[in-house]
Amino acid sequence: MWEQIKQALTQSTARFLTRFASLLPGLAALVVALIISIVVAAILAAATRRLLAGLQFEQRLARWGFSSVPEWSPIRNPTLLVSRAIAFLVVLAGLLIGIEAFDAEWTSLLARAVFAYIPNVVGAAVVLLFGGIIARFLARSVLIGAVNMNLQYARLLSVGVKWLVVVPAVAMALYHLRIAQGIVELGFGILFGGIVFALALAVGLGSRDLVTKSLERDAKKGSTETIEDPLRHL
């Protein structure tokens, strides 16, 4: 009996070592791929930092309305953020290439699933980017317009408009990423519907007199000149 146990152990050890040995080339390829991708990532990150510094990326970001990037990002420097993101992507690509080298079915499936997900990530990033740009543009337009109309709640209006654009953009991005789609749809519907319903109630019940007076004032103003003639100011 001891002979049989010894034989079983020998065979299982041999199988394990054989399988482990068959993985060694793949492992070596993974390590090499990682090393190469780390070196390439470092070079690309350095080149990106130089390029962005030359293009005055941070000043341009501020002009485009993204002056608050350093506030919400743990990396306070936008140039560093972009260069590190590029480095991360290159290392991730190296890791996936290394995993593909194992030539096992499960590693292939993993790599394919990751690559198939990339368009969703890109789509979500584009939606967030454009949503952010549009939100900031509209928020600034509303802020300046409301201040020029002497509205004391100009800032509140501006923030409200910004979030009215940002919330759908985030919901669309999450939808693209296929993250808890049912919850996102339901949550967004409730939130947005609630906001619109609350506004309708506020205007209908709370601001009825104000709206009436405003409409009466506009009706009276309609009969007199409302457009300011630019030549008067010259």
Added chain:
Amino acid sequence: MASESSPGQEHEALDPKANADLVVGVLADFDANGIAALCDRLRMLPGSLRIGVMSSDQTSPAPGGSQHPETSSSVFFFPLNVAGAEVPGGSQALSLFAAYQSIFAASEKLGARGCCIVASHLEPASPEWVGQLAQPLLEGNLDLLVPYYARYKFAGLLNSAIISPLTRSLYGKRIHNPMGPDLGVSQKLFRRVLEAGQNASADTIHPLAALTPAAVCQNLNVSEVHAGSRLYPPIDWSNVSSLLPQILGPVFTDMERNAACWQRIRGSVSVPTIGNPVFLPPDNEMLDIGAMLESFQLGNRELQEVWGLVLPPASLFDLRKISRLPAERFCVPDELWVRIVYDFALAHRLRTITRDHLLKSLTPLYLGWVASYARELQAGTLTAEQRLERLSIAYESGKPYFVSRWRWPDRFSP
């Protein structure tokens, strides 16, 4: 065929073969008597002149009489077709731009030696000054005649606060109303403006903004004509924000185009004047500055992040200090106001933020300046002329700051 004016005869379209010595574009809404008085004065111009009058008024019949018995000058009418006025939702500035372009184009087509634009009702109403606007053009002495309006203290404040002193500082000519709107333009000058308009994109050359700088930069002869005070309904100070992009946008754009010219100019000189100054009755108008102060303070509270992209920290700090002053001591120093205007002009060039947002965000600052100006005048220490002369000198003193920032924007970036 453009018609000689006779009773009951309607306006006709411009005949390509017609010609004229002088074209007068009437943009002000004169009644039939006003047009008749204008035509009578034009007919008194010496020489056998053919004078074309362009008017957008298509409903009134052309005034009677075509020729003056002594001078043999004749007047004919043709319509002012303004494309911009037909555009739904088109702004007034857009239709003005189109009107001036139409008048220049018609003058070019008719081979006129000059054109005049009459856009204002004046007090006292006298057609004499139209002759003073037209005659020097026909004699060939002058290329641009701009009006020197007699002014009440709160009239034309955008011109007084920004346009006139800025023109004086940049181009070295003390012109009180560089943007007219009543103007006399020689053939040489309107041809150059038309050519520049064809070379540049259509919406970057605004005739009103481009004329004076073009005349000065090309060393043409510029004069001022004394005129009465312009008449218009009271200004709605709550409705100013849409005007700043319409008026200042073309001024700043033209400044960018003429940068090579104005950077070399130092100091300023007066230009010759024609006619006698018109004296107005004492002006006791009072301005309610409460709403303007409120707008200024609200702007200070809410627009810091926008102004911070345009103005340096020192200016922002000064503005915050000023916004805390009580109404009876409220004052925007000239040096600060001048730096603000220059910084906004630079930001317009650099497109730091959308140009429309930029110029609209200037509104609370402009209203703050108006409130400060009104309070100082109402305190009675200075007359309006003295106060505005002081402001013009501040603009000239601040020019080196502006030139430095223009040449090296990154070095002084806020």
